[in-house]
Amino acid sequence: MTVAEDWRTYHEQGLPRILNAALEAFAEHGYHGTTTRELAERSGLSVPGIYHHYRSKQDILVDLMMVVIDELIERSRLATSSAASDPRAQFDALVESLLRFHMSRQRGAMVSTSELRSLEPGNRERYVARRDEQQRMLDKIILAGVAAGEFDTPYPADASRAVASLCVGVASWYRPDGRLSVDVLLQRYLTIAEAIVGIR
Amino acid sequence: MTVAEDWRTYHEQGLPRILNAALEAFAEHGYHGTTTRELAERSGLSVPGIYHHYRSKQDILVDLMMVVIDELIERSRLATSSAASDPRAQFDALVESLLRFHMSRQRGAMVSTSELRSLEPGNRERYVARRDEQQRMLDKIILAGVAAGEFDTPYPADASRAVASLCVGVASWYRPDGRLSVDVLLQRYLTIAEAIVGIR
């Protein structure tokens, strides 16, 4: 899942039809509430057609969640590596990227969050490892900011998790057709996030 | 589900065993991922025993979600009616109540959020009406604060939804055994919430 140069730009995701069907269906009624027959219908295939590409329904969920988080990580890397190297610039870039992602890939993000429990043990471990990788990017930036005396929080780890939760939560209520423009929202949430890590 | 006088105090929920079983099971693998047999086992009843109390699995979910939101509304009312009448006091009391609820009734809150989609149409409407009732309490306070010139936000409705989302999101990551004490967390999130509605 390579991503366009500009980590700020989002196009239609262009997912393979089975993953797209899974994204829609899992978002609507969840993994356990979705039947393979529905995935077949939504993807324009027959049921065995699904099984030609995936060995099980579980594998489809795994693939979907991995595609989602891989894009998130990729964009996070692009955002931070194209920003200035001081902690605040790094922090702003990463948070902006997180927010944009959860506004643009809402369903993928929500499915990944809510269906973590539906992953079988081995798959869950692999996914959580990827998610932790993403979380550690934020952790490091905050620690660097604290070390540099630019951020001021007594609990950097908790602050990091709170900022992440804030961004993830956006996916659950943001509506692209709402009154708040993307830029205003970004500005507002960025301010909140900066407050959490003690940027004055 | 009447609640102790003090809306700040939470005891074990003392749910009837079937609802308690449903709370645990739905939180672990979701409504569709839970079988009636599991509900029977977890509640120490037989399967027909379950159906002696409820007409369907759906009815159990409805009852559970209603019990949860009724407690939330009850506590919200107690919080606001025991606070001073100025907008900021009202706002602080309601947000504190929301936060405490989502820290103490995590699983119930998460199940209610994630299984809204599993409610059948009629039930969904009834539940959403209750939830909107809760949301309107916050809306009104914010509008009053803006009218009184004490809050400063150009989009009170969006701010209200953002504050609510912030509080709801707490349920998904707060751990009672974490390092941040409840009071510190409350203080921190209250500050964020006040920032969102433009309390300087």
Added chain:
Amino acid sequence: MTVAEDWRTYHEQGLPRILNAALEAFAEHGYHGTTTRELAERSGLSVPGIYHHYRSKQDILVDLMMVVIDELIERSRLATSSAASDPRAQFDALVESLLRFHMSRQRGAMVSTSELRSLEPGNRERYVARRDEQQRMLDKIILAGVAAGEFDTPYPADASRAVASLCVGVASWYRPDGRLSVDVLLQRYLTIAEAIVGIR
């Protein structure tokens, strides 16, 4: 599966309906050629009705084969314990019992023989242990006869397996409505069996 006092007498087997359905169906088209739907229809139950009594199709096969071999072993014990103790009387009784069993319980015997390969590893081991138990009864008698100088064969183990095979093979061609009476057949095969172990 206890058996009437007289090990020579066979009545209708009186199997539970599911096992009876399995006996008929497996004999006709084999384990893999039989569907659970067919078992349901033959037993007058619905498909889930089958699964109320058995956890899987495999479990039905296991139960059936165990019922069959347990009756064989039970009858073998009755036959030998009610015969005189000299090797020839023991041998004649056991062979007669084997022959009668394979004439009266043809389908059960054939299914057990041909579907051994359809048992999953653990089940196969358990079944083979029972079958070996039966084979050892014959082995011991032949070894005793040889030791007593009453039987004359240089390869008692092979002779034992040949006798057993002879008896088992009867199930695959004997027809109760054939012209040869049971007694004549018994007499003839007993003579052959005695020849194999070197009873002059």
Added chain:
Amino acid sequence: MTVAEDWRTYHEQGLPRILNAALEAFAEHGYHGTTTRELAERSGLSVPGIYHHYRSKQDILVDLMMVVIDELIERSRLATSSAASDPRAQFDALVESLLRFHMSRQRGAMVSTSELRSLEPGNRERYVARRDEQQRMLDKIILAGVAAGEFDTPYPADASRAVASLCVGVASWYRPDGRLSVDVLLQRYLTIAEAIVGIR
């Protein structure tokens, strides 16, 4: 499938790879327990490759069983036509041939026996006709022996079937690496067969 001059000599069967795959697979888990994918893998072909040679899985079974019984009949003819013409010599030659065949072509013989039920009606008739042809060779020799006063059995037809069954049964237990040499086994079973038809 023409056979070497000497009907006593058996080499590796040299079956086409699909038939060889079918022989192995059907012997291991039966016709219904074998998938076309397994046949493809075992034969080193692709699945469509299989269908390039055969119109259906059923056709593979038919071909295999026909190849097996054709070799049996061919060898039976060679055996009898190269033996002396008196009934006993004819009988001995045919029985020896039957025994050798079931010792050397065990899996083919067992598959043919156990999968007769898996043949579709038309194919079953064709196969049974071939098998009856083989059985009639034995019937005729026994009748001739009785007519000539050299054999002594009141039920030549039953005796014939019993002899055939005896030989067929060998395939289900004979192991080439056993202690009994082929010649000893032949001698022993020939004696039994002669006893069945009343050769003193």
Added chain:
DNA sequence: CATGAATGAGCTTTCATTCAT
């Protein structure tokens, strides 16, 4: 012949639910 994609029909199994006792 291989590869890859595809499918109608059907498989084993499970589900929520019910009823008699």
Added chain:
DNA sequence: CATGAATGAAAGCTCATTCAT
């Protein structure tokens, strides 16, 4: 309320088979 037996509907998945390339 429990036990035990039962079921219509549907679940996830597999089968033999086909077609385009």
